[in-house]
Every structure is written in C-alpha cells, then in structure tokens.
Amino acid sequence: MRDTNNTREGERSGSSKHQPQEAHMSLKLIDSCLRLSVIPLSVATIWLTVTIHQSNPDYGNLDYNSIMGLKYMVGVSVICGIYALLSTISSWVTSLVSKAWLFFVPDQVLAYLMTTSVAGATEIVYLLNKGEKTVTWSEVCSSYPHFCSKFTIALGLHVFVLFSFLFLSVISAYRAFSVFDPPCDSQTNGHA
DSSP, X not given: OHHHHHHHHHHHHHHHHHHHHHHHHHXXXXXXXXXXXXXXXXXXXXXXXXXXXXXXXXXXXXXXXXXXHHHHHHHHHHHHXXXXXXXXXXXXXXXXXXXXXXXXXXXXXXXXXXXXXXXXXXXXXXXXXXXXXXXXXXOOTTTOHHHHHHHHHHHHHHHHHHHHHHHHHHHHHHHHHTTSOOOOOHHHHHHO
C-alpha cells in the first residue's frame, strides 16, 4: 500500500514538472504563430494601400500619395513586418530566447505604434465616408468608391496586425516579468 502511494506521488510530481515545460512550449508556439501571421497581413496592408488609386473626371485623381496618414500606416506596417520576421527567427535561437527584455520592449513599442496608426487610419476612413462639415471637408466615398473600399479592407488587415501585437505584448510581458517573484505583502511580512 505504501509503495502504491509513493508511486502515485512520484507520478504527480513528475507530471507537474512537465506541465510548465509544456506550457512554455505552447506559449512559444502561439508567440511564433502570431509573429508569422503579422508578416503576410503587413505585406497585404502595404500592397493594398500603395496600389490604391482612382480617377474621377470631376475631381481628379485620388491615390496613396494624396493622404499623409496612409504613408504613416505603410511605414508602421513595414516596420512591423520586418520586426515580425526578425523576431520569429531570433525566437528560435536559444541564446536570445533567455533575453525576454529583447522581445518585451519592441513588442510594447510596436503595439503603441500600431494603436496610433489604426487610430489615424480609422479617422481617415471616417472622414472619407462622412466628411466634416465644420471644416468644409465633404465626404469622398461617393465620388471614389473603389478607393474607399480598398482602403477599408487595408484598415481591416491593419487592425488584425494590431490585435496580434497586443497579444504579443501581453505574452512578452508575461515572459519578462514571470522570472521575478511577486511583491510581498507588507502586512504578512510584519507578522512573520
């Protein structure tokens, strides 16, 4: 009876040792999949945005160069795509994996950059669709429907990249801060 209990305890302690390693590998797999998904989404966003153009006989041409916010969105997409490729490759290099701060800081910065880029692009889409009467900016999408629909699709892809970086920033924060012990409760320490 005693041997059976010892064997069960050994199995439990052995299986609990494998659980953190399995969790680490599944977290690494999720991290890599998110980073890899950013690459084609960023490339598609860049391609859609740069190739947007439409002519209207009454109002002229509208293209990528006409709106400064589109250039910012493309620039952020380029940075995110390149970083995603480099960080995916380096995440499988053992000497760099132990340096959680190398992923934490850029992931946080890019999540913030993506947030500003999506916010700016969303404002552009809103103004293109609705206009702004107080500053005499009329809506454009009735005159340039192809431009607006393509840009809306590019913005949707850009939003998916934003969500990927938000999840990546949470994962990298978990990795960076999980090596530290939680803070001590001052009331508990005073009684000890």
